[in-house]
Amino acid sequence: MKAFLLTLFVAAGSLVATAQSNKEVSWTFSAKKIADKTYEVHLTAKLNGDWHIYAQNVGVDGPIPTTFTFTKNPLLSLDGKVKEKGKVVKKNEEVWGGVVSYYENTVDFVQTVKIKGSAKTNLAGKVEYMVCNEEKCLPPAETPFSIAIGG
Numbered sequence: 001m002k003a004f005l006l007t008l009f010v011a012a013g014s015l016v017a018t019a020q021s022n023k024e025v026s027w028t029f030s031a032k033k034i035a036d037k038t039y040e041v042h043l044t045a046k047l048n049g050d051w052h053i054y055a056q057n058v059g060v061d062g063p064i065p066t067t068f069t070f071t072k073n074p075l076l077s078l079d080g081k082v083k084e085k086g087k088v089v090k091k092n093e094e095v096w097g098g099v100v101s102y103y104e105n106t107v108d109f110v111q112t113v114k115i116k117g118s119a120k121t122n123l124a125g126k127v128e129y130m131v132c133n134e135e136k137c138l139p140p141a142e143t144p145f146s147i148a149i150g151g
Helices: 001-023
Strands: 025-036 038-047 053-054 065-072 076-085 086-092 097-103 106-115 122-129 141-149
Touching: 001 065, 025 053, 038 065, 038 097, 038 122, 038 141, 065 106, 106 122
Parallel strands: none
Antiparallel strands: 025 038, 038 106, 053 097, 065 122, 076 106, 086 097, 122 141
């Protein structure tokens, strides 16, 4: 019984932590055709207040980098890696033991995608990230996404 209650408490705490992260960062997802059968997918994070989100390459061990996991889709192929567009901040942070890379206010992550054929499909997946401010970091959070492409 104690193990069950402990598990329930930990699960509830994780949900609250995810909900908190989702209040500090809002995500928008869109696709833009840039050439025949080629699209730019924009995964944009907008941060509230003095919160920041870590880059894909943080620079040190410790903070959780922003990572994207894409669901396999036989109608799509990813062209290259996710690029970051925004003003990166590189700061020596004693708590992490080195220089970390992060974004404040907003950052646009861009993935180029090529579509096979002419069918309308979706690029789906999830983004995992961690947000911090000068006082604290919230536990890592995940946000699922599905973006219409083609057609």
